[in-house]
Amino acid sequence: MNTQPTCDILILGGGIMGAATAEAVARRGQRVLLIEQFAPGHTQGSSHGDGRIFRFAYPQAIYVQMMLLARPAWAELGERAGHPLIQVTGGWDCGPVGSPVLASLETNFQRYGLPYERLSAMESKRRFPHFHLDRGSEALYQPDAGVVFATPAVLALWRLAQASGAATITGERVVAVEAHGELITVRGASGAHWSAPRLVITAGSWARGLLSEQLGLDLPLTPTQEQVAYFPPADDLDHRLGAMPVFIDHHTPDHPFYGLPQIETPGVKVGWHRTGPAVDPDARPPASEALFAELQRLTRQRLPHLRLTPVEQVTCLYTNTPDEHFILDRHPDLSNVIIGAGFSGHGFKFAPAIGHILAALALDEPSPLPLDTFSLRRFMQ
Template sequence: MAAPSQPQQATYDAIVIGAGIQGSFAAYHLARRHRDTLLLEQFLLPHSRGSSHGQSRITRSAYPKAPYARMMPDSFQLWQRLEEEAGTSLYRQTGLVVLGPAGDPELESCRHSLGDTQLLDAVTLAQRFPGLRLHPGEVALWDGTAGVLFADRALRAVQDVFRRHGGTLRDGEKVLSIQPGAVLTVTTTAGMYRAPRLIITAGAWTGALVAPLGLHLPLQPLRIDVCYWREKEPGTPSAGRTSPCFMTLGLSQAPHGIYGLPALEYPGLVKVCHHHGSPTDPEERDWAPPGAPRPDVTLLSTFISSYLPGLEPRPAVVETCLYTNTPDEDFILDRHPKFSNIIIGAGFSGHGFKLAPVVGKLLCELSLGEEPSHSTAPFAISRFLTAVL
């Protein structure tokens, strides 16, 4: 959907920069509140340049950090509402096993977030899910609410419903400048737009957008290897669609932050990745020197040999994705310290997709000057603000 050469309308109630999953939900909530909203995207849609593409993301109730655990019930309900509005399925319930050392504090925090739930030992886990193997001293926590979000379908759905509520989505328009004021002016490669409120959800490009506004955020774009591994016996319960999602909290033979999803994108290929990446320029994410080492792939191969014996230990497909991390891997959801009608949503650190419906609602509420429906104190810019404004 290429943008016309001249804007059809110059003034809106709200402008959102960045049509990934977070910005699209922020725009959706504004449009549902009958605000005339413009959603701007620098790339032609659909695209795979940011952090919201691909077919699958994990959603779960188990969270070691309380603020996210408190937000998840709201998120599940809002995903269900979008499914009803869009008339399409966006979620497959598979359950999730959290693997970790017995007595691990993070594992216990996840257990607390779920309420009364069971720990599975190695024998019980092997009986229920033959494809997963634990080692002595390790246990698994079961989250029956968890599953797979269909990411591409979800992004299309929220954008479609946004437009149905009267919103305007203009892609292929890169933002060139933001002029603050009681009525802000956003200049793009195709025109100028004005609104009394602005939400910036530009992912890895957020830092560059807010720097001219006197705000220097510690956002680090990371290049992530997204790996798919072939089932030794395609379609078996040990590795196929009946398997749960999983995540690790630090095992005897594996680090923190490995996660996996059942075969979905590619038949017979299971997605297993490491929640870790290499610093990158988002404009050059897909460039790497020929033959460059990929330590995360080596690490994952070792993990699969030890914990997922039903998979071949060499990846069949390796793709790339972007994370944009904060130093503490917690989100930024806050007003600009100097310009209160500029709202920033950033630093989703590879775990934001599942929470996008709630994030969008909070950004909407902040932009309207309302009391947020969840505390945004953990996500304040002030926790690492060093700029002189």
């Protein structure tokens, strides 16, 4: 097998993280090859759909810091793409009065100088009649949150990466990854192969298999199939983008209920975080009727102006770590293999920042953020 380098950096997986990394690396003047087993913007993984929430409302300070990097980067990418990739809607987070989650969000808003309002149940109803809160609950409103246009963002990053010189291959599943001295060689199902001094793996729910079977590294990455539904308005209250904030309900803090206003699909998108079953990404089951019933129940409870007959139901994949923190690190035995994985259903919003972080790891540059939270060491102690 010829092991002469094909490029400077190979990237496996062209969802939002791989596309963002390819764009960041190509803009640095590196020869990059992005390999995707499906097509750009495909619906088989975690990066498709009309929208994702972006927010500063995090209990952990590191994610606020990451969002402070990602937010202006989204705006800059939109300018270069020729169309907006985000829209500010404001963000509404609710929970019981005295909720430790809301308290930690408020602490970080104050720490980073982010504007917000604390609203009683009655105050929330007057400001945001879309939502129902019982007495004993309250909300925080942070005006800088909003929506990332998901599939358009993926496609824009592919175009921008290609415009900066990135080469791309689609419809090619990688079946082998081999280390040859200072080079990494990957081989596709077609028999074609490519080599580079550095490899970045952003393969989503397929990352665990690649790393374990090909590179001897078994990480606790669990793919799950999550389910969302789009419920249409039942009356004249405007639920469209610009009239309604994104929301997260922390009454069930381990599995928050969340949603986005109407974007393209004529309904409010709702989901229940990390409640789907563990799955093989290549053999996914049909949507769960039981989970759909729970989405109806939660919608009935929190969103009284919506009909409970959905206009659409969609499934997608999460790739979860046990602590829901990402993996942004080097392979412990192969320092020229970079891993971006385990985004646990909340990574999309950070894609431009993560693309720069993975590019920095691949090119031995300083990271724009401390990466201790995302180190592999936490799984090897």
